[in-house]
Amino acid sequence: xxxxxxxxxxxxxxxxxxxxxxxxxxxxxxxxxxxxxxxxxxxxxxxxxxxxxxxxxxxxxxxxxxxxxxxxxxxxxxxxxxxxxxxxxxxxxxxxxxxxxxxxxxxxxxxxxxxxxxxxxxxxxxxxxxxxxxxxxxxxxxxxxxxxxxxxxxxxxxxxxxxxxxxxxxxxxxxxxxxxxxxxxxxxxxxxxxxxxxxxxxxxxxxxxxxxxxxxxxxxxxxxxxxxxxxxxxxxxxxxxxxxxxxxxxxxxxxxxxxxxxxxxxxxxxxxxxxxxxxxxxxxxxxxxxxxxxx
Amino acid sequence: xxxxxxxxxxxxxxxxxxxxxxxxxxxxxxxxxxxxxxxxxxxxxxxxxxxxxxxxxxxxxxxxxxxxxxxxxxxxxxxxxxxxxxxxxxxxxxxxxxxxxxxxxxxxxxxxxxxxxxxxxxxxxxxxxxxxxxxxxxxxxxxxxxxxxxxxxxxxxxxxxxxxxxxxxxxxxxxxxxxxxxxxxxxxxxxxxxxxxxxxxxxxxxxxxxxxxxxxxxxxxxxxxxxxxxxxxxxxxxxxxxxxxxxxxxxxxxx
Amino acid sequence: xxxxxxxxxxxxxxxxxxxxxxxxxxxxxxxxxxxxxxxxxxxxxxxxxxxxxxxxxxxxxxxxxxxxxxxxxxxxxxxxxxxxxxxxxxxxxxxxxxxxxxxxxxxxxxxxxxxxxxxxxxxxxxxxxxxxxxxxxxxxxxxxxxxxxxxxxxxxxxxxxxxxxxxxxxxxxxxxxxxxxxxxxxxxxxxxxxxxxxxxxxxxxxxxxxxxxxxxxxxxxxxxxxxxxxxxxxxxxxxxxxxxxxxxxxxxxxxxxxxxxxxxxxxxxxxxxxxxxxxxxxxxxxxxxxxxxxxxxxxxxxxxxxxxxxxxxxxxxxxxxxxxxxxxxxxxxxxxxxxxxxxx
Numbered sequence: 001x002x003x004x005x006x007x008x009x010x011x012x013x014x015x016x017x018x019x020x021x022x023x024x025x026x027x028x029x030x031x032x033x034x035x036x037x038x039x040x041x042x043x044x045x046x047x048x049x050x051x052x053x054x055x056x057x058x059x060x061x062x063x064x065x066x067x068x069x070x071x072x073x074x075x076x077x078x079x080x081x082x083x084x085x086x087x088x089x090x091x092x093x094x095x096x097x098x099x100x101x102x103x104x105x106x107x108x109x110x111x112x113x114x115x116x117x118x119x120x121x122x123x124x125x126x127x128x129x130x131x132x133x134x135x136x137x138x139x140x141x142x143x144x145x146x147x148x149x150x151x152x153x154x155x156x157x158x159x160x161x162x163x164x165x166x167x168x169x170x171x172x173x174x175x176x177x178x179x180x181x182x183x184x185x186x187x188x189x190x191x192x193x194x195x196x197x198x199x200x201x202x203x204x205x206x207x208x209x210x211x212x213x214x215x216x217x218x219x220x221x222x223x224x225x226x227x228x229x230x231x232x233x234x235x236x237x238x239x240x241x242x243x244x245x246x247x248x249x250x251x252x253x254x255x256x257x258x259x260x261x262x263x264x265x266x267x268x269x270x271x272x273x274x275x276x277x278x279x280x281x282x283x284x285x286x287x288x289x290x291x292x293x294x295x
Numbered sequence: 296x297x298x299x300x301x302x303x304x305x306x307x308x309x310x311x312x313x314x315x316x317x318x319x320x321x322x323x324x325x326x327x328x329x330x331x332x333x334x335x336x337x338x339x340x341x342x343x344x345x346x347x348x349x350x351x352x353x354x355x356x357x358x359x360x361x362x363x364x365x366x367x368x369x370x371x372x373x374x375x376x377x378x379x380x381x382x383x384x385x386x387x388x389x390x391x392x393x394x395x396x397x398x399x400x401x402x403x404x405x406x407x408x409x410x411x412x413x414x415x416x417x418x419x420x421x422x423x424x425x426x427x428x429x430x431x432x433x434x435x436x437x438x439x440x441x442x443x444x445x446x447x448x449x450x451x452x453x454x455x456x457x458x459x460x461x462x463x464x465x466x467x468x469x470x471x472x473x474x475x476x477x478x479x480x481x482x483x484x485x486x487x488x489x490x491x492x493x494x495x496x497x498x499x500x501x502x503x504x505x506x507x508x509x510x511x512x513x514x515x516x517x518x519x520x521x522x523x524x525x526x527x528x529x530x531x532x533x534x535x536x537x538x539x540x541x542x543x544x545x546x547x548x549x550x
Numbered sequence: 551x552x553x554x555x556x557x558x559x560x561x562x563x564x565x566x567x568x569x570x571x572x573x574x575x576x577x578x579x580x581x582x583x584x585x586x587x588x589x590x591x592x593x594x595x596x597x598x599x600x601x602x603x604x605x606x607x608x609x610x611x612x613x614x615x616x617x618x619x620x621x622x623x624x625x626x627x628x629x630x631x632x633x634x635x636x637x638x639x640x641x642x643x644x645x646x647x648x649x650x651x652x653x654x655x656x657x658x659x660x661x662x663x664x665x666x667x668x669x670x671x672x673x674x675x676x677x678x679x680x681x682x683x684x685x686x687x688x689x690x691x692x693x694x695x696x697x698x699x700x701x702x703x704x705x706x707x708x709x710x711x712x713x714x715x716x717x718x719x720x721x722x723x724x725x726x727x728x729x730x731x732x733x734x735x736x737x738x739x740x741x742x743x744x745x746x747x748x749x750x751x752x753x754x755x756x757x758x759x760x761x762x763x764x765x766x767x768x769x770x771x772x773x774x775x776x777x778x779x780x781x782x783x784x785x786x787x788x789x790x791x792x793x794x795x796x797x798x799x800x801x802x803x804x805x806x807x808x809x810x811x812x813x814x815x816x817x818x819x820x821x822x823x824x825x826x827x828x829x830x831x832x833x834x835x836x837x838x839x840x841x842x843x844x845x846x847x848x849x850x851x852x853x854x855x856x857x858x859x860x861x862x863x864x865x866x867x868x869x870x871x872x873x874x875x876x877x878x879x880x881x882x883x884x885x886x887x888x889x890x891x892x893x894x
Contacts, residue, residue, distance in 0.1 A: 052729065148734045149741040151748040180737065182867040184748055184860060186618045187592035201734040220677060225751045226617035229610060243734055345787050369790035376785045382645050383780045383835040388562055393778055396789050401774075401838070405559070412558040424558045425565065443781075447789070 002110060005058050007068035008050050009034070010093040010248040012041065014103055015067075017119050017249070017283035018112040025061045028053070034204040036289065055080040065109070067091055095159060096166060096251055100124055119283060126252050126275060127166065130259045133266050134168035141262050143169040144193040144232070146221075148201045148243070152180050159247045160199065167258035169195065189229050195261060196221065196232040198240045205244040205290040214240040214294035237261065242292045250279065257293050296321045296356055296483050297342075297451060303350035304334075304341055311337050312507045315351065317500075321450065322481040324474065326494035329504035330528055335487035336377065338504070339453045342485065343374040355451065369397040373444035377455040379436050381429045387420055390428045390439050394446030414442040417472070434465030441469065445476060452476075454486035458493060466490070470497045495519050496540040503527055516541060525549060569839040572832065576846035580627065583853045587623040588615060590857055592865060617751075625750035625758065626856045626870075627849040629815055630825075632762035632807045634848020637822025638829075638841050639769060639804040642776040643797050645706045647830070651808040651822035654709065654801070655691040655716030660812040662720040663687030664742045665727045669735055680742065681813035688812055691716045692805035696798055704797050705783070745816035745871030747856055754814050761810025765803035766845075772796055773837040780835060818871050820878030821848045827885070851877065 005026040006012045012031065015021060021040070026047045031038045045061060048054040051072040058066060063086055068077065070090040078088045089109070091102045100120040107116020143164055145154045154160035155176035164171040172191045173181065198221055202213045218240045227233050239261050245254040256272035277288040302315040312334045319325055327335045340346040342353050344360055353360040355371050363371075373394070391414055395407040415424050418438040423431065428439060437457060444452055457473070458466040474497055477484050488494040494501055495515040502512040505527045511518050519541055524532050529549045535542040588604075589597040595611050603611035604620070636651040644653065651657070663683035671679045691713075698712040699705075728736055775796045778786040783793050811818070825848035826840065833839055855873040862868060 049730070147737070149738045151746065152741055176866055178866065180741070181865075182741070182744075182746060182748065182869055183865060184592060184618075184622075184867055186614060187865050189614065189618070190592035199734075201732070201738070225621070226613050229613060243732075340784065343788050345784050365790050365792065369788070372788070374785070374788035376782060376788070378782070380645070380780075380782050382647060384830060385780065385835055386565075388558065389777070389834070389836060390781075393781060393789060396774055396778060396791075399774065408559045408562055411562075415558060421558065425561055 002065055003061070003063040004110075005047055005061060005063040005066045007047070007053055007066065008093075011067045011091060012038070013249045013284065014091075014093050014106060014119075016041070016285065018103075018107055018110060018115040020110050020112055020115075023110065025063050026058060034206060037204065037206040037284075037286065039286070053077070059084045059086070065089055067106075069094075093249055094247055096127070096162060096255070099249065099251075122282070123252060126256070129270075130166065130168070130255065130267070134259070134263070137168060137263065137266070140168055140170040141194040142172050142191065143195045143197060143262065144172050144188055144191065145197045145199070147180055147199050149180075151183055151185065153183050154199075155179050155181050159251075160197075163246075163251060163255050163258060164197075167255045167262055169258065169262045185224060185226065189226055192230055193232050194235075194237060196230070196238045197258060197261070198238070199243060199246050200240050201243045205242045205292050207289075208291050209289075211291045211294045214242065214291065218294055240294045244290075245276070245292050250276070253279065253292070297485075298354040299342065299351070300354065301351035302338070302341060302348050302353065304337055304346060305349045310507055312341065312348070314508055317502055317509070317512055319451070319483045319485060319500075321483055322477055323499045324477050324484040324486070324497060325500045325502060326498040327485065327487045327502050327504060328489075328491060328494050329510075333504045334507045335504060336455050339374070339455050339485065339487055343372050343453050344368060345374065366397065369447065369449075371449055372451045372453060373447040373449040374453045375440050375444045375455060375457060377459070379428075379440055385428045386425050387415065387428055387431070387439055388424050391415065391442045391446055394443035397447065410446055410448070411442075414445055418442050432465075433460045434462060434469070437461055437465065437469060438472070441472065450482060452482055452484045452486075454484065456487050456489060459489055466493065473497070491519065491524070491543045492540075495543065519543060566836075566839070569833045569836070569843075573839060573843050573846065576843060576850065580846055580850050580853070583850050583857070584623050584627065587626065587853050587857045588619045590861055591619055621750045621752055621755055622747050622856070623853065624755055625747050625815065626853045628755065628759055628762050629747070629811050629818060630821055630848035630850065630852030631845040632811045632848070633818065633821040633852070634825035634844035634846070635766065635769070635841060636804040636807040636811075637848070638826040638837070638844040639776070639800050640822070641826050642779055642837060643706065643800055643804075644710055645780065646710060647827065648823070649710070650819075651804065651811075652717075652817075652819065654695050654713035654805070655718075655720060656688045656805055656808050657812060657817050657819070658717045658720035658724065659691030660684040660688035660809065661743060661817060662724045662727075663813075664816075665724050665731075665739050668738050668742070669727055669731050685809045685813040687720070688809035689805060691720065692801060692809075696801060699798075704794050709797075709801075741869075742816050743871065744869035745818040745874075746867075747815055747870055748867070749814065758810050758814050762807050765807055769800060769803055770838075770841060772800055773841060776800075776837040776841075777835065816871060818852065818874050820874045820881070821851055824878060824881050825851060827881075 002023055003025045004023045006015060006024055007028045009030050012027060015024060024044060026045045027041055028050050029046045029048055031042045035042050047057045065087050066081060067089045070092050081088055091106060093099055093102055100123055103120050104116050107113050145160045145164055147154050153173040155173045155178055157179035161171050161174060172193055198217060200214055200217050218238055221238055222233055232238055241254055244250060253272055253276045256270060256275050260267045260270055260272060280286050280288050297319040300316050302312060304312040315338060327338060329335055341348040388411060391411045392403060395403060399407060415421055420438060458469055470493055473484060476482055498515055501515050501518040503510045503518055503523060510527050511523055521532055521534060524530060531546045531549050533544045533546055535544060589600040593614055599611060600615055603615040606612045633651055640649045640651055640653060641647055663686055664680050667680040667683035694716055695709055695712045699709055702708050728739055775791045778789050778791050787793050826844040829840055829843040829847055833843055855877060856870050859868040859870055859873040
């Protein structure tokens with residue numbers, strides 16, 4: 001019924017989860033960087049990058065619907081494509097709070113309500129499980145979350161801040177005024193967090209077999225001067241999380257890992273790898289592969 | 296003292312100077328004259344080795360300038376350029392002190408400072424000694440530049456149009472200072488001059504250039520003739536010999 | 551007549567004495583700023599406790615002061631000193647009081663290197679990846695300029711033009727690569743451009759210190775030559791200065807200093823422009839004094855800016871690059887208002 005052009009990998013994941021992959025006529029160039037993850041979809045025509053697609057190519061494919069992020073590209077996309085009768089749908093699939101809703105919206109547009117409900121329910125169930133157990137805890141551990149750039153923490157408004165809350169941790173940077181504040185190493189020592197989580201951007205993890213890069217990042221953090229005074233470093237509770245499971249539909253995997261790190265006893269029975277495998281098998285129709293966290 | 300042999304200079308396949316030759320004795324003042332663009336500045340720069348002449352040689356006291364180290368050359372030749380850029384604040388004293396550079400390693404000695412002070416007095420700039428060089432008038436700036444060259448204590452001075460931008464009073468003052476210095480210290484002076492009358496009055500010898508070559512050279516009364524000036528400058532003049540020095544009066548341009 | 555001339559003589563010695571005193575004053579100011587810098591931090595360790603902690607052998611205060619605060623303060627001093635020093639050199643050689651260590655496109659080159667490292671080096675988790683690339687491309691820019699000057703002649707105008715061209719070249723390449731990056735990578739690049747002293751550890755200080763301080767004595771030796779350059783290339787040559795060699799050597803050394811600063815701390819602007827300017831207005835252009843004074847001034851400014859940036863909006867840090875920009879703006883307005891002469 002409808003022909004689709006998808007500009008973001010996040011949206012493409014959802015499309016595949018909804019069994020709507022056959023509707024896709026064009027994809028963003030980013031799929032080429034992750035060929036193992038997109039075995040069939042990578043061969044579809046490319047229409048450019050997520051933030052600067054080629055409107056001519058899109059129009060040439062004659063789709064009914066184009067799906068992109070809410071922010072970029074700007075409203076010129078609607079202006080350029082509406083003369084061709086192409087509708088633009090802005091869906092992020094980025095934040096956990098709105099993920100289920102966005103999936104259901106897309107499901108109803110593509111007449112895949114059943115698949116959408118299945119996905120949303122699965123997601124909801126996984127989140128609820130964690131939330132239920134967390135509700136019973138009175139004292140949350142203090143967590144220092146660092147984004148990809150050294151000494152840039154994640155404050156309110158950042159995806160990490162949200163994930164930390166979902167996983168049952170107290171983000172020591174939640175009192176800041178901006179999403180990515182720079183902090184001094186001494187400040188972290190002063191705050192003495194129980195756990196440190198570092199977001200790493202190491203490329204498409206699906207293609208990466210070994211954890212070396214993540215391991216090196218972890219070592220770098222542990223070796224920072226005077227950081228041996230921090231409880232998290234002393235107890236070895238420093239974790240590195242790759243960006244693939246940081247945001248987007250796979251954020252549930254990231255949250256599961258974090259929940260387990262923050263409350264190991266409470267989530268002894270949860271295996272994030274299994275959740276990840278389940279997600280990939282059930283919704284993405286591919287095998288599990290790659291390295292996403294260390295340790 | 297100075298012997299110029301067959302000096303030539305090319306720039307982008309054009310001969311700016313060709314076959315320049317003349318001699319300078321100690322204490323002698325030579326003026327290089329000629330119309331604009333004839334190569335006066337270039338000649339001075341070649342002698343000072345700011346430019347490298349393509350042909351010929353410059354011999355100072357028997358030594359070829361080409362083979363001399365720049366540290367030795369600087370103690371032989373003092374060069375005063377035509378203009379004085381000023382982008383940074385500099386006092387008059389500091390500007391003249393630059394001339395002592397060949398003799399200073401880090402800290403100027405008392406002797407260096409004394410030489411500069413004496414020159415400031417000579418140039419009658421005493422009240423302006425610690426002022427900004429840039430605040431001075433054109434004439435005063437020229438005097439500072441001259442003082443800088445004097446501070447080098449060289450046997451040879453090369454002055455590129457030392458009086459071009461000066462008013463009458465300063466023109467005469469500067470020329471007299473040069474003349475005195477040459478007499479007192481036996482300094483040889485080569486200067487490029489615009490004003491033929493000044494050249495005639497203050498020089499021992501005049502070298503007249505035409506199209507990059509020497510048209511004629513010799514004592515002022517021999518070189519400054521109506522025919523020579525007509526040939527070189529395309530100007531008809533009248534020369535008044537009743538005065539102490541020959542006075543050249545321009546009449547009209549000749550096509 | 552004689553008594554008058556000895557007066558001038560004395561006046562000159564007097565003035566140079568004052569310049570030396572100014573430098574000593576700056577040094578004391580620097581020491582004072584350093585003490586304040588060391589005593590400010592997230593963990594409230596008072597001023598005297600901080601100083602005492604330097605000499606103690608153990609304890610948290612000692613660890614904090616030695617491992618975190620002292621390196622940060624020292625890095626700020628190295629950075630500010632290096633930029634002030636290098637800025638003075640560039641202004642002297644390019645004969646332009648508006649020149650800065652970034653005029654030759656060095657900052658753009660370094661930025662480009664950082665972007666390349668961030669985009670394509672993801673996974674090579676060496677802490678020296680980004681600094682290494684930044685350093686390499688920073689030097690590449692200056693060698694590019696020197697190459698052009700070698701062909702077209704080392705006039706200051708040529709160098710400035712070549713520098714602007716290089717700046718645009720690397721800026722556009724940087725933007726292009728940024729366009730190609732993921733959101734996370736673009737984030738990282740932007741933060742790198744802001745500049746940061748948080749990464750300063752003793753190891754970095756060792757490396758940066760070597761790159762920044764080693765050229766100092768060589769450049770100081772050229773002080774008189776810099777003085778003479780302001781008389782014009784030809785006059786300088788006539789006074790015995792090997793103009794070409796001085797320009798090339800000093801640019802290479804000053805570029806080394808600048809690259810050493812940028813590669814570890816990102817782009818910290820205005821210091822290389824402002825420090826020499828202020829000092830020149832106060833003590834004139836004798837480079838024997840101007841060079842050390844600019845270095846000290848730059849160090850004080852960066853130190854003060856960083857301390858303020860850490861305390862004004864605590865616990866957030868206002869990146870040092872942004873702080874120095876804030877300083878630059880009022881300074882330029884002041885210059886505009888005050889400009890009376892042809893030069894600055």
